[in-house]
Amino acid sequence: MSETKRVVVYGASGYTGRLICEYLREYGVPFVAAGRSADTLSASMATNVAGIETADYEVVEVTHDLESLTDLFQGASVVLNTVGPFSKWGPEVVEACLAAGAHYTDTTGEQDWLITCDEQYGADFAAAGLLLAPGIAQMYTTGEIAAEVALETPGLDTLDIAVFWGGSPTIASTQTILFNAALSGAHYLEQGRYVPFDPEAGHYQLAIPGQHELALALPWGGTSHPVWYRNDPRVANVKALGGVFNKALMLGVPQIVAAAIEATKDMDADDTYTALAATAAQVMSTMPPRENPRLNKSLDSVHASGPLGRAHCVIHGNQNYKQTGLLQAYAAYHLLQQPPKRVGFASGCQAFGHRELLGVLRSFGLVSAPVLTVES
Known part of the structure; x- marks a missing residue:
C-alpha cells in the first residue's frame, strides 16, 4: 500500500x-484503483474517468x-x-479492513448484508474506532437525507419512503437485484x-410528487x-419502496425474479450464484451510457408522521450513479481529515451529518433544495 495514497x-x-x-x-485525493485485473483497471481509468490524467493514483491487481x-x-x-x-463478496473485504485498521x-x-454488518461486524469496528458504513448510495442515502430533514420536526416516529430514479441499472446493480430477491x-x-414484506x-x-400518473x-x-x-429512539416504523420511472421495466422485474427463483430453487449455493449471474447477464450485459441529467432524474419522497404531526420532504435530483460516486468520494475526503460522527455500524447521515451530505450534493448540482411541508 502506498504511503501517500490512503484511499x-x-x-x-x-x-x-x-x-x-x-x-x-476533483477532491484532490490520491487513491489506489484496485481490482482483479490490472489491465482492465488501467484501460478503464484511461477511457472512462474524466480528467484522469490530472489524478494522483496507482493501479493495483489483487x-x-x-x-x-x-x-x-x-x-x-x-x-x-463497490x-x-x-x-457474497463483502465479508472478506470487511474482515480485511478490520485487520488492517x-x-x-x-x-x-x-x-441482508446490512443486517450482517450491523450484527456481525459492527461491535468489532466500534471497538477499533473504525467506521463500517455500508449502503452509501443515492437510492438509500439521498432518501435518508430527506427522512432526516423531515425528522427535524419533533414528535414524528413513522417513515414512509419512496425512492425513484430514471435510467437503466448497471450490470452489478442487475446482479444485486436478482441475488437479493x-x-x-x-x-x-x-x-x-x-x-417481512409479502413476497x-x-x-x-404510489402517487409520487411531480406527476399525475401512478408509479x-x-x-x-x-x-x-x-x-x-x-435502533433510533425517534423512529418506530419504516417502510421503503422504490423503482424506476420506466413502467415497462418495472412490469418486467417480478417476472424475471420469479423465473430466477423457480429455476434455482433446487440448486446448491454455488450453482445458484452461477445461474443468477447468467440470468442477470441476459437482462443487462453492457454498461449503460454515461448519465444525462435531462434523462437520469431522481426523486426521494418521505412522509414522516406521528400521533399529532406530519411532515413531507421531497428531494429532486439527477444522475443517481453520480450522486453515489460523489457521496463515496466525500466520505473518503472527510475521513482523511477527521473522525466520523459515529464509529462502528453507521449510515452515511449518522457518520457525516445529513445537512453536510445535502450540501455536498447541492454544491455539485446533483439535487435541488428539499421541499418540506409540515403539518402540526
Missing part, C-alpha cells in the same frame, strides 16, 4: 467505481481473498468497496422489529432504511 477504491473498473475515482480526483486484501489495505485509512453482490464503506442495497427476504420496520404482493402503486414500486429488497433506523 482504496476496490472494484474501480466498474461503472460506480469509475465515478468514485472521478470525484476523488486476488479476492482475506490475506491478499489485508496486505493491500495495510496503511490505508479508508476502503470504498464489489457486489456484497452478501481501515474504515469501510460500500454502495450496497442488500438488506432470490436469496433473501425484504423487511420493513414495525414497532422496532423487522417484519406475493407484486407491485405497489409502480417494489420493496426493492427492503432497502437500507429499516436497518439504519432500527
